[in-house]
Amino acid sequence: MGNNNDRALVRRVLKGEVQLFAKIVERYERPVYNLMYRYCRSEQDAADLSQDVFLRIYDRLASFNGDKKFFPWVYALAINIANDWYRSNSLKRQKMAELQWQIPDVGAGSEQERILIDQEVAGDLYRALDELSDVSREMVVLRYRYELNFSEIADIFQASEGAVKMKISRGLAKMKTILGGDIHE
Amino acid sequence: MNKQLKNQSQLEYVLRHLPDKSPAADLQKNIISSLPEYKDPWIKRMRQFFGPWPTIYRAAGAIACLVLAFYGGMQVDRFVPGNITVSGESAAVQNNMNDKAYYYLGRSLLAAGRAEDALNAFRSAELLSPNVLQYGLWKGAAYRTVGATDKERQTYQQLIIRRPESLSPRINLANNLLQAGQPREAEQIYKLILDREPAEKTALYNRALSLRMQAKTLAETEAWKKYLDYYRAGPSAYRALQHLHELGDYSFRIYQLGRRAVIINQKRLLSPQDAGINREINYLVQQFKNRSLSELSIVVFIEDDVQQAKNIADSLRMAIGDQTAGREQTSIHISWFDEPEPLETLGKRRVYLSKGVLIFSTLKNNSKKEERI
Numbered sequence: 001m002g003n004n005n006d007r008a009l010v011r012r013v014l015k016g017e018v019q020l021f022a023k024i025v026e027r028y029e030r031p032v033y034n035l036m037y038r039y040c041r042s043e044q045d046a047a048d049l050s051q052d053v054f055l056r057i058y059d060r061l062a063s064f065n066g067d068k069k070f071f072p073w074v075y076a077l078a079i080n081i082a083n084d085w086y087r088s089n090s091l092k093r094q095k096m097a098e099l100q101w102q103i104p105d106v107g108a109g110s111e112q113e114r115i116l117i118d119q120e121v122a123g124d125l126y127r128a129l130d131e132l133s134d135v136s137r138e139m140v141v142l143r144y145r146y147e148l149n150f151s152e153i154a155d156i157f158q159a160s161e162g163a164v165k166m167k168i169s170r171g172l173a174k175m176k177t178i179l180g181g182d183i184h185e
Numbered sequence: 186m187n188k189q190l191k192n193q194s195q196l197e198y199v200l201r202h203l204p205d206k207s208p209a210a211d212l213q214k215n216i217i218s219s220l221p222e223y224k225d226p227w228i229k230r231m232r233q234f235f236g237p238w239p240t241i242y243r244a245a246g247a248i249a250c251l252v253l254a255f256y257g258g259m260q261v262d263r264f265v266p267g268n269i270t271v272s273g274e275s276a277a278v279q280n281n282m283n284d285k286a287y288y289y290l291g292r293s294l295l296a297a298g299r300a301e302d303a304l305n306a307f308r309s310a311e312l313l314s315p316n317v318l319q320y321g322l323w324k325g326a327a328y329r330t331v332g333a334t335d336k337e338r339q340t341y342q343q344l345i346i347r348r349p350e351s352l353s354p355r356i357n358l359a360n361n362l363l364q365a366g367q368p369r370e371a372e373q374i375y376k377l378i379l380d381r382e383p384a385e386k387t388a389l390y391n392r393a394l395s396l397r398m399q400a401k402t403l404a405e406t407e408a409w410k411k412y413l414d415y416y417r418a419g420p421s422a423y424r425a426l427q428h429l430h431e432l433g434d435y436s437f438r439i440y441q442l443g444r445r446a447v448i449i450n451q452k453r454l455l456s457p458q459d460a461g462i463n464r465e466i467n468y469l470v471q472q473f474k475n476r477s478l479s480e481l482s483i484v485v486f487i488e489d490d491v492q493q494a495k496n497i498a499d500s501l502r503m504a505i506g507d508q509t510a511g512r513e514q515t516s517i518h519i520s521w522f523d524e525p526e527p528l529e530t531l532g533k534r535r536v537y538l539s540k541g542v543l544i545f546s547t548l549k550n551n552s553k554k555e556e557r558i
Contacts, residue, residue, distance in 0.1 A: 018220070025216050033208035043298045043330065047212050054216045121199055127420035144200035176196060177439070177446045178423045 006070035014062060025054055028071065031146060032078050038129075038137065039082040040089065049085055053078045069152060076156045079138065086134065128175040136171040143168050209298025284313035288320055291327065300330035318344065318351055325357055337361055352378050356387050363391065368398035384415045390425065397428070406432045413437050417448040417468075430530045438528075440544045442481075447472045451542050455485070457500045466501070470508045473546065480547040481505070482518045486526035488539040494521035501542070 006024070013021050032053050037046040056077050064073055129137050135157060142148045142156070150161045157164065282290070291306030307324035314320065321344040328337035338361045344354035359374035375392035378385055393408035409429045416422050426437055426448055436452035453465040473481060483501050487494035498519035505517055526541030 021220065022213065022217050025213050029208050029213055029216070030205055033212065034205045037206050043206075043209070044300075047209055047215075047298055050208065050212060051216050051219060055219065058220055124419055125199060125203060131420060131423065140200065141203070144197055145203050147201070172193060172196060176193065178420050179196075 007066050010061060010064055010066070010070065021058060024057070028074050029054070031071075032074065035075070035078050035138065035141075036082060036085075038141075039086055039134065045085070049081055053081050056081065068155075071146070072148060072152045072156050075142065079156060082134075124179055125175075128178040131178050132171045132174060136167045139164055139168050140171045140175075207296065212298070282309070284310045284317065284320070287313065288317075288323070291323060295323070295327055295330065300327050303327045304331065315347065318348055318353065321347075322353055322357065325354075325361075329361075334361060334365060338365075352382060352385060352388070356385075356391070359388070359395070360391060363395050363398065368395040371395045372399065386412075386416055386421075389415065390421055393425065393428070402432055406434050410434070410436060413448060413450070422448055435528065435530075435536070435538055435541075442473045442544070442546045445472060449544070454501060454542050455487075455497055455540050457497060462504070466504045466508060469544075470505060480516050480518060482520070482543075482545050482547075484526075484543040485519070485521045486524060486538065486541045486543070487521070488525045489523055491521065491523035494523060497521070497542075 006027075009020055009023055013024070029050060033046055033050045036049040036053070037043065040046055040049065053074075057074060060077070064070065129140065132140065139153055139157065142153050143150075148156075150164050153164045153168075154161045159167075287306045287310035291303040291310060294300075294303035294306055304324065304327040307320055307327055310317070311320040311324060321340055325337045325340040325344075328334070328340060338358060341354040341358035341361065344351070345358065348354065355374055355378050359371040359378075362368075362374070363371040372392055372395040375388045375395060378388040379392065382388070389408070389412040393405055393412060396405040396408050406429065409425045409432070412425045413422060413429070416425075423439075426439060429435075429437055436450055437448055438451050440447050440449055447469075449469055450461070450465050453459045453461045454469075456462065483498060483505075485494045485498040485501070487497070498521045502517045502519045525537040525539050526543060528536050528538055528541060530536060
């Protein structure tokens, strides 16, 4: 996600080339949608919340500080909306989070990704990520999936770099424990 | 544990390649079509508007704007129309498709977030081949996605009539009832499933959940133990263990053997007369064979009974030794105490067990590194 490109896009949208906002949506809809899905576990809710996020981004575009990276700014806005949703839906989310169904989730991802990481691993990984707190889970995803550095993650969560490092390291340790063990048959 | 996630660097690697979920194809279009006309921030617009005016007019204008903004805010609901829903594209379902084509179309529509259209596709697939179970199950899933839980339930009920031998629609029917706040009815169905298939993983897990929703703690405890009797791998086993500990039952515990976290039934290990002890020891031995452990340490705690603690430790060493005879040597060290065992639970609480067994290991290539939980 090229940062210079992002800055130029933002500048042009702010100067009136509003149609270029579609490029921003195109670039960030996937991470934003996935973030929302991790919070709400419903495709419909995730789509609605993603729409809210981009409306907010559009609304606040002028407040984006061009000296910083665009993606962490987007993510911070998205996290705020996800937290708002969580506060009003936490009961619904907790109640049925563990229920197991007989149909596997619809698979996603490119063909290369499928080759790289089979569905079983991905499923286990998602379930282990689910066991982390929302903040730790998102920090782990940002660090590894989106390759943000510690200071950028710290900015998003308004935490110190040390706290981010600690949460990520504890999160990984917990995931390793969760993913441990063999089938007992 | 999955072989691809054995150590930290592998875990980091797969996290880097974690597949994303694809957003619906029309999400971008919906976002763009819902954008309002872009305007500069109001402060900037005010500045531009009042810029060329003399100061006194600017101040008067600003006050007038504030009053109008306040009044306008109070009245805004009266003039702003309600939400306008964007209609989706009609389903691209062709009449000359066969059941499989409809099925795959339904799957892709569901993945793209178009559950209503997917529903039509699954219906068509089912009409053409009413005996294919998958079509009905996916139709149920599509109903669930659109929130039509009654129709979802009817779908599973019809499937049960058509395919009484199949367990999947029964499990999903029970899940549907559980979600609808009928845990008792759901539990009865899970129980019937388990009578037919005692190791049915989903039913074992969800039955425990249904008992939790009914606040039947004793039955819930037994249900989690039953699940762990069969399944000890992966996040569901970890969560089942966590629930068990929350209920104050520590018969199952997690031990770190080498780099692997293993769930063991410690109650069986502490009961030499228990019929299941050999199976448990066999499972324990399977976990550390070929794992380059140089030492296995076993510590037995029996409050106020040092002799019994010693006897159990001896018998465990002997039983493990018997099962590892002829294999690469792992030395087994035992110790015992007539005190309760302090244990930190998965929820980071400290508890004291009047009977407990602690097992930890040392890796062969790094004998100083001791790993334990």
